Amino acid sequence: MKYKRILLKLSGEALMGEKKYGIDSNRLEQYAQEIKKIKDLGVEIAIVIGGGNIFRGVQAERTGIDRVQGDYMGMLATLINAMALQSSLEQNGMYTRLMSGIKVESVCEPFIRRRAIRHLEKGRIVIFGAGIGNPYFTTDSTAALRAIEIEADVVLKGTRVDGVYTADPEKDKSATKYGTLSFQEAYEKNLNIMDMTAFTLCQENNLPIIVFDMNVPGNLENLVKGEEIGTLISS
Numbered sequence: 367m368k369y370k371r372i373l374l375k376l377s378g379e380a381l382m383g384e385k386k387y388g389i390d391s392n393r394l395e396q397y398a399q400e401i402k403k404i405k406d407l408g409v410e411i412a413i414v415i416g417g418g419n420i421f422r423g424v425q426a427e428r429t430g431i432d433r434v435q436g437d438y439m440g441m442l443a444t445l446i447n448a449m450a451l452q453s454s455l456e457q458n459g460m461y462t463r464l465m466s467g468i469k470v471e472s473v474c475e476p477f478i479r480r481r482a483i484r485h486l487e488k489g490r491i492v493i494f495g496a497g498i499g500n501p502y503f504t505t506d507s508t509a510a511l512r513a514i515e516i517e518a519d520v521v522l523k524g525t526r527v528d529g530v531y532t533a534d535p536e537k538d539k540s541a542t543k544y545g546t547l548s549f550q551e552a553y554e555k556n557l558n559i560m561d562m563t564a565f566t567l568c569q570e571n572n573l574p575i576i577v578f579d580m581n582v583p584g585n586l587e588n589l590v591k592g593e594e595i596g597t598l599i600s601s
């Protein structure tokens with residue numbers, strides 16, 4: 367196994383599947399099965415999930431809601447996704463703990479680093495909901511920060527494209543995929559991999575990122591086994 371402890375970042379939008387809003391139960395089930403494959407290999411798994419399928423803070427400003435208020439709404443949206451994912455993982459026989467960046471005591475534990483690590487050591491999948499718990503951040507930054515805190519080997523950013531391209535492959539057919547990139551190259555080429563806060567955190571802490579297509583069955587499993595899938599960004 368190449369990676370023993372991973373942090374999987376899933377966007378909220380990925381959970382929409384074919385839908386225009388909210389959560390697609392088929393997609394949730396598909397992700398649970400993919401995660402189970404690596405759980406069965408003994409990989410320690412932490413997950414950060416976004417909230418873009420429900421609400422984003424920047425959206426709030428357009429509707430006249432204050433930005434900070436909107437960001438808290440976004441954080442709560444990630445918690446809804448996290449609860450749905452938790453339920454789906456448990457239905458597939460996995461043990462989980464949901465830890466939140468903001469206190470929601472009736473539904474989940476607060477994030478406590480040592481406790482998160484202990485859960486992982488005991489084989490529980492830890493889902494980090496509500497982002498970092500502060501406005502003006504994203505779940506990509508949460509993924510980078512939590513990965514560093516729990517000493518994950520890598521951030522696996524599951525998307526619907528199979529890596530980082532020279533241009534948007536959905537718009538430009540001549541775009542080609544990078545197999546590997548250094549942080550410096552990605553920065554100089556202005557490639558939009560994660561927001562700058564997240565990206566800098568990974569770079570400064572030597573934490574590799576792999577961008578891959580989460581919707582291809584077996585990709586996650588083959589990645590943790592060491593197969594070269596997607597795009598690896600490292601120092």
Ligand code: UDP
Nearest residue numbers: 378416417418423437440441497498503505
């Ligand atoms: N958010 C926040 N602080 C955090 C994480 C998230 O304020 O630490 C808010 C922010 O408004 C963001 C929303 O939660 O737009 C949903 O997260 P994100 O946009 O990262 O979700 P994704 O794009 O991955 O679905």
